[in-house]
Each structure stands twice: as C-alpha cells, then as structure tokens.
Amino acid sequence: MTGLVFSARIGSHVSVADVVAKAELAEHAGFDQVWTGNDFLGEPGLVSLAAIASRTDRIRFGCGVVDPVTLHPGQIAMFASGLQELSGGRFIVGVGAGSDVFYAKAGITPPSGPVARTRDAVVAIKELSAGRSPARVPGAGPGWTDLAVPRYAHEVEVYVGAMGPQMLRVAGRYADGALPLCLPPRHVFSAMKEISTGAADKGRDIADIDIAACVWASIADDRDEARRAMAHQIALYSGSLPAAVLAEHGLDPDEFAHTQRLLDTEGVDAAIASVTDGMLGLGIVGGVDDVIAQCSELIEAGARHISFGPPIGADPLHALGLIGTTVLPELRRLADS
Template sequence: MTRFSLRVNNDLDLPTLTGLAVAAEDAGIDQLWVSNDLMMRSAPALLGALFQKTSRIELGIGIMNPFSVHPAELAMTAATLAEMSGGRFNLGLAAGSGEFLSWVGIDQQKPLTATREALRAIRALLAGERPVDVEGAGAGWTRDAYLRLDPVHVPIYIGAMSPKMLEFAGAEADGVLALLFPPEHFETASALVATGAESAGRTLADVDMPACVWLALDDDREKADRALALKLAYYGGAFSPYLLARAGLETADFQPALDALRDGDEERAIASITPQMLSLGISGDPETVIRRCRRLQELGATHLSFGPPLGPDPVGAIELLGQSVLPELRRSA
C-alpha cells in the first residue's frame, strides 16, 4: 500500500495551515510536514496547535538542525510533541541550510558529523538513556544529561541530498526526506539509502523513504503548470549543480527567470521556464499527475510526498488529490 504525505512551509499563518491540515486529513493523507526555516514562524509552536485540530494524521517538522537548536532541546521538543499528540509526531533532522545559518553568525562545520551525533544523542535521550553512554553522540555530555520524562519512541527522518548523507540516513534513521529534482532521481537516491542500510545490516524496507517532489495540481493543466513554473523561477537557480545535471540542466539556465523576477515581471519569469525545467517537479491535471506518479511507483517508491506549491489553490489541490489522484495510485500500487 502506497503512503502519502504533504510538505508545507512555515511562512503560512495558523488559520491557513490549519485549513491545509484538516483538508489533508480529510483527503486520507498519512503525514503532513511543516518546515522550520529560519526567521519564519516556529514549526514546534504551529504543530502544537495543529495537533488540537486533527485526530489521525501524523505531523512532522521538516526539518530542525543541531546548529541553531541544541540536540537536548530537540529531544525535549520531540518528547513533548509526541506526548501532546498521542504519538503522532515525527522529527525531521538535518544539517540545515548553511546560507540561512550564516544570517545569524553560525558557521556550519562538519554537517554530516553534527547530524550523526545529534541523531544518536536525541535517540538516546528519548529512550531514557544518557548520551554520555552512547558512542558517537558527541562530546560535552555529563551523566546529568538525561530527560526527566518517560521514554518515548519518535521516528527520526534525516533530510538528505548528498550521497554521504543519504547513506548515513539508510544506516541509522527511521526515514529519509530527500528532495528529488527531477522526481525520477528517486532511483539514484534510493540506491544510496539502500547501500547505507546494507552497511548497517538493514534493508531499504527498514527505512521510510518518501519520494519527495514538488507538485502543482489543478483541473486546468495550464494553471497548474504556471504555479510550478513560478516556484521554479524563484528557486531553480539555487538547486545543486549535481541535481540539475540529472535533468540535463545547469544553474545558468535559470538566469533569465531570475532577471525577470528582479525586474518585477512574474509573467516573463514564468515564460522563461521551459518544459525541461518544468520536469523538475510534477504538475498538471489529475491524469497527468497520476501518470508521472505511477512512474515513481514503478521505480520502487512506496511513499509519495508532495511539496509546495501544491497548486494555484492549495486546499483545492489537496481535495483534488483525495478525490481523483490518490484512489488511482492506491489501485496501481
């Protein structure tokens, strides 16, 4: 059975986010992830409110990092949200954006090491153990460093894009959030996760690996394509050259769109996004989206995760997902 999740940004206000969460639960979505990008709304605070408005859907923070928040506080947050939600909380953990961290004077040193140490320390704390007793949990812990709470299991997903981080996620994490540009990069990313899992005596089946893609869905295919094109105009130039090369693109291809945005001309920016660039995400009417998602299922994806913009009308897109897309994808799984 294929699982489904949504990913949204923490720039949304609580009423808007609540509407999306309720629509996602009604549509049969399994998980909703809220980002915790620096200098926007606090994802832990948002989730505390969303748990009061939902009853079934899992909610996660995707992601938090051990540079701006100490692993001890990450464990405290995870334990508290798990307690509040009756076990519906998932923690996304990664090194974070080096650019964002530089805004507040944080130098992101050894991101893989810091993420690994944080995962081991957080897992120990949640289990009622002491990080000082766990190999590779980092330095500086004393025997007084333990949670004064009952042990709790919180699934920890690693946000990963680089080969080494993907392998680490396969070896130690409960799941991995790997943004895929293009979506068909799932085949390469999942192979790296599988390699990491095998090195630790596990298999890929032991790791929840959503195929994380950008989605824009609408009955009007042109409107959906425009929504995704605008997203790509803003962010396409920031993708890693490694990922762009997978789609036969390079950073310079997005320069016309960026120039148009600087001139305040969104229409020209949208027109600058070619069909090849548009293939970095999934967009269109239900039939088009189903066809592209089935390809991911054929590549082995058992969990599809859809990120913003979702469509020109995000709530409408979620409802359309539940009515027209998910039933077909469940039948073809």
C-alpha cells in the first residue's frame, strides 16, 4: 500500500438518508473512503451501503462491521459480491466478532469465541467472493463442502474490526486491512506492532495491509465548540475504556472513573464539565490548525490511513466538509513536501 488514505466513519442514529447524505458530502469533500455501522439491533448498515453505491461515483465504502453470528459468512460474501458489482468495485467488507451483550438480548449463543469466529469468517468470505469453496482451506472453519461454491461472486477486500492483540494478529495474518479503534490516536502504533506480528507469521508484508487509525475527531471553526463535542463523547464512554490502555498512554484512569461517576449520579452536563484537557487527548480536537497539527504528528510517525469518527464535530455535516476541504489538502501537501 502506498500514499495516504483518509476516511470518515459516518454511522448515524438518525436515518438511512442521513448516512447517504454524509457519504455524498464526504465524496465531494475529497475523502477516500466512508464506513457505516451495522450493529446487531442497530442501524441498518446494509441498506445504507446499497444506497451509497447508487448515489456516489468515486469514493470507496465499507461496513464497519458485519458480524458472522447473526449473518452467516456465506450470506456476507453474497451481499459483498452484490455491493461490489453495484458499485463498480468500490466496496470493502469490514468483519468483526460482534458483541456477546447484543447477542444475549436475542438469546443467541455464538458457536465459537470472538477470535476464532472472526478468523473463520475472514478466510471464508475471501474464498467465496473469489468464487471458490472454503472447504479444506486452513482457517476457514468447519462445515464447508466442495458444493459451497457461490453462483454469483465478485472478489472483495476484507478488513477486520479489531482492538485486542489476538484480533489484531488475525488481521495481520489474513485480512486486507484493519480497523483498530485508536483511543488515544497514538494507540495506532501499538496496533501496528500486533498486526505486524500476525503478518510475519504468514510471511506477509505489513505494507500491503491498510491499517486505519480509527480516531475520535471533533473539528469546528470555534475551538470551544469542538472541545465540548469531544467532551460529550468522552463523558458517554468514559467508563468503558480499559484503564490499562489509558495508563499505557499517559492518561489518568482515575479522571475517567470520576467522569463516569458524575454521569451516573449527576447527569451528562456534570460529566462533560469534568472532562480535563488531558482527557481530550483521547481524540483529535480543535480548529483547523489544531487538527492539522495533530494529524501531522501521526503521519510523521508512520500512520498512512487516518479514519475520522464520532463525534466529528458539533455539526457533523459541517465538520466533514471542513476536514475534507481544509485539513486533507494540507496533510497531503505536507506529506508530499
């Protein structure tokens, strides 16, 4: 893989139309990729993807991520092939383990652990989308027969949504790309090490794997507005972030625990007010110059793909346009200079 890649994670709790509008704006603003959500009992990502395929011309797009528990790998490969054909080869399928918490709401028990089921799905989907049966292919999982050859196949790249070391190594061994959630942004370099280990296991070159630094980002013309949007995001998730990861990157777990207590006892406004400047380092935040400076540090340290995700900004549509028209051209210019 060569050059820089910039993507936007445009999932929405509003509507399919909102997701498609963001995709159209991202294409116009110069992004290379957009990613939607597809959580079980969440937004209807597959519907959004079909609409994006029809309403855009250039931008690559993917689902981040589908799970192989509520949707069989054979079905994922079928949908992926259809979206690949519909879009003229612009689709990317993102695969992840899914959430056992969400599965439990429907009484679903996954057939294997998160790492095994993700690996099996990645290998099987790659074989099926290429028109081959996964039977007897190492890593494709049990149960496939020689008759499992799709009647309709269009080859598609497969990315893995990963956080833990074992899942990141799966991405390195088998996938075309990885979507590690990088909180804080510099966590991408820890992820790269694990992916590189997995790639080496299979004799692969990590340069051929697209590793997206999936960061939280908040940009606005008014720095204080951008900071408040990021503080709101941090407040909502402060209790869900692993203390060990926070400490590893110089963040204070006690500050995040305090914010979570305030969220639980006094509400979101009190929690937002407790977010310190240090805690804001969990994402990329500020005005145009601030965001350029923070992204430049990642690129200079070796990141080749930055994926901007929620909250994006207090006004997500405006923020997407601001990133695309002011931040991305400057980052590309700096990389070329």
